[in-house]
Amino acid sequence: MTKLQKVNKGEVFLIDDDAAVRRGVAALLTAADYTVSIFTSGEEFLSEMGSLDIDDAALLVDVCMPGIQGLELQEKLNRDGVDLPVIVMTAHGDIPMAVRAMRNGAVDFLEKPFTVDEVTTSLERAHAISRPVIKGAQKASPELCKNYDSLTPRESEVLRNVVDGSTNKEIARSLDVSPRTIEVHRQNMMSKMNAKSFAELVRMAVALDIGD
């Protein structure tokens, strides 16, 4: 474990198997005034967890790693009752995994590569959630339910498929329409749901308990 300077926006435990990614993301978080502890694997994190102060900390973990994968680590922490907000980092192919992580209680997921704003927004959410007051904030709000009810059957079908990780092309094939049609449905659905990003849409879907 490498510990970088302590400022005061809170602590981040960063786990990724790629050295360059660790270095880059740690530099970014440090510049954004977070304290960063770096781990090269889930195993390393677990072996040192006993000596870590997990209050006011968040876990930023890659879902796809050799050894213990992000999801397994998250499930183990859940089982052990460790109260640590989790953000998962995914590569392109891992949408279904991201959805599973969210369902398992992850605060958010970040698609690599991410911007400064995306990662800091997620971390702010994470640190807010770790304060008991905001716990349970992930339940669907009445407004979210209203938005969801305004979708046409086709649009909600597209929503379900999108959060399952299907591409437009795959959805088009399974619904037997053109990819262009799906694109239109998808845009309409995103704006009706008032979702600004895919990650936000997945978060909503999890709150609404939609999808696989």
Add this chain to the structure above:
Amino acid sequence: MTENTLEELDGSFANQILETVDTLVVILNRHGEIVFFNRACQLLTGFNAGEALGRKVWDFLILDEEIDAVRGAFEALNAENTPSHFINYWKTKDGAPRIIEWSNNTLKDEDGAIAYILGTGVDITESKSKEAALYESKSFLRAIVGASPVAIITSNEKGTILSFSRKAEAIFGFKENEALGQNLTLIIPEPDRLRHDQYLNHYLETGERRIMGKARQVTAVKKSGERFPVVIHVNEFHDGVRVFVGFIEDLSEQKVTERRLEDVKNQLQHIGRIGAMGEIAATIAHELNQPLTAAASLAGAVSLTLRKVEFPQRDDAISHLNETVSEIRRASEIIRQMRDFMRKRKTAKSLHDVNHVVEEAIAIALIGAEAGGVHVTTDLGANVGEASLDRIQIQQVVINLIRNSIDAMQDAEKKHLAISTAKKSRFIEIKISDTGHGLSDDVKKRLFEPFFTTKEEGMGIGLSISKSIIDAHQGEITAIEKESPGVIFSIKLPVGGHDKAAKSQ
């Protein structure tokens, strides 16, 4: 001997015997005239003793075309005094020919000179005609067997080939004389080759019919070593001894079947190519995305740092860095599109009999492959049952593993490929075991990594695809090192398909 002696014979006890036996007894004097014509002769010919005595046999009993031959035999006996056997026709009073087999001998006078010729004969007309009929029906049968479009092979209880039809010659490439006397295992490939005797004995001992009386699709082997699919129908009959007869149809000859197999192969290859492209694309996307992530993060870090200091071109620098991040994101997006474009098709699972799926995969993997001296054994467990799987994908994995095993044994002294299935409590296991060169520690670590290969012409995609296919089935694929040289690849699939607990440990 004089006329008197015959008269003496006439009333004697011996004469009474000669009169009652069924055997034809005729005695000629040196001129060929009949001096004795027993009751059996009279019954057969319809001539009574009075009509026959004193006449020469060739004057009234012999067919015209045989007269010379019979006279010749008579002269020879008269001169040489050697006993002889002779078959010729006698014609009866009403003209019907009878076939008689004769034993001829001479009777001598006190001086030792030939006095009479004695002929004893048996009417073999009935048995001769039976034999002729049998001969005719046998050649009729031979003609049918020869003309049959289905290969016909007969064997005895020991499996020794008794007949090998023309079509069998055409299908298997062996001439009849190469096949006769050989064991049936001549045309049976491994692994059944070694077990055939066992199968035969099992049937002979228990009478339990496994393939007897049923049409069954099996793999046969030609003289060239090429394996090919056949339908075989075995039956038995008794011809004094027990004989097995096999009717064999070459399936590879049937265009329809050929096309179907070809289709399956093409389908597998196509899926394989798409799978390979998808795998390559996914790997490149993932591998490229990591440095892009690092780069975007570093640029973000610098941008954040710059916000904390003051210098004239700071805002320009920050905006350039933000543009850098956008461009990195664009690159990542392009890669994502490429990956989505070549994405592997989704796994289409349904319930399949695992043994059947594996059997088919073995057949496809081995057909067309040079036998190469590889001894193949299969041990498909009873009650393995069904699993929810994508048949084509799982077959692709099994075929891939079999081909790898065969490749690995190319230079091995002992080439034994063993394929087995078994049902364990929570999963079904398929094992493919070889006696090849095994895996070094380095290879073992990187076995399932994309683009890792030990083959000169390999892409390093096969095992990587296999792993993603098995992962998509919530299963597990592992390589187990054997104590003796070689590797066992194990595929574990969840029972019933919905049980995610297939990861056994």
